[in-house]
Each structure stands twice: as C-alpha cells, then as structure tokens.
Amino acid sequence: MVASTNITGSYLDQGSFNYDDLTSVRFGDVEGLHVFLFENGRQHQVFYEQLADRNILITKYPLYDADPSNLDDWLFVHNDEHQRIASELNLPNPFNLLDSDWNVEDDFYNWMSIHVTMHQQIEEALTA
Ligand SMILES: [Zn+2]
Numbered sequence: 780m781v782a783s784t785n786i787t788g789s790y791l792d793q794g795s796f797n798y799d800d801l802t803s804v805r806f807g808d809v810e811g812l813h814v815f816l817f818e819n820g821r822q823h824q825v826f827y828e829q830l831a832d833r834n835i836l837i838t839k840y841p842l843y844d845a846d847p848s849n850l851d852d853w854l855f856v857h858n859d860e861h862q863r864i865a866s867e868l869n870l871p872n873p874f875n876l877l878d879s880d881w882n883v884e885d886d887f888y889n890w891m892s893i894h895v896t897m898h899q900q901i902e903e904a905l906t907a
Pocket of ligand 1: 819823857861894898
C-alpha cells in the first residue's frame with residue numbers, strides 16, 4: 780500500500796494526493812472504482828494546471844466521467860493523457876496502459892500498480 784504524501788506548490792497546497800485511493804480499488808468493485816476515478820481525475824486536473832503554468836498545454840479529457848460498464852473510451856483517453864504528460868516531462872514511459880485487460884484480474888492489479896507509479900513520477904517531476 781502506498782501512503783499519501785503532502786507536497787507543496789501553488790495548486791498542490793490545496794490538498795495532498797491520496798495514493799491509497801488510486802490503489803485500494805478491488806477487482807470488480809464498482810464503488811471502489813468511483814473512488815479511484817474521482818481521485819485520479821483530481822490528480823490529472825492538477826497535472827494539467829501545473830503543466831499549463833509552464834505553458835505546456837495538453838488535451839484535457841473529462842476523466843471524472845466514466846461508465847463502469849463501458850470503460851474502453853475512458854481507458855483510451857486516460858492513456859493518451861499519460862503518454863502526453865510523460866513525453867512533455869521526459870519521463871520513462873515504457874508501459875502502454877492499454878496493454879492490460881481490465882477483465883482479467885491479474886492484469887487489473889498490474890495496471891493499478893503501474894499507474895500509481897506513473898502518478899508518483901509525474902508528481903516528482905512537477906515538484907522538482
Ligand atoms: Zn492517471
């Protein structure tokens with residue numbers, strides 16, 4: 780389990796990133812998925828604003844909105860944001876988040892653990 784961290788910065792002062800909410804969702808748990816989607820959407824909004832402060836504008840998708848019964852579109856645009864953020868920040872991004880199948884339990888947990896690592900790398904890059 781990954782602990783929450785407090786980070787400083789103009790936008791990040793408003794709250795800490797809750798990494799527990801990015802990792803605690805269980806396979807097939809729709810309620811937990813909503814918690815995940817909310818926290819993930821919030822963090823992506825902070826990333827977007829931090830990049831905009833550096834005059835880097837990426838396409839912003841409405842990541843809060845997702846239909847748990849049909850996540851293909853969400854998975855696609857979310858992955859797209861991650862690829863763009865990683866390339867703008869020169870982060871190593873060897874993993875394509877679309878290569879995991881959320882209908883397969885092991886893939887799902889694998890995705891979650893790689894994804895939270897990506898968020899932590901972005902946070903580090905933005906606060907460096
Ligand atoms: Zn994300």
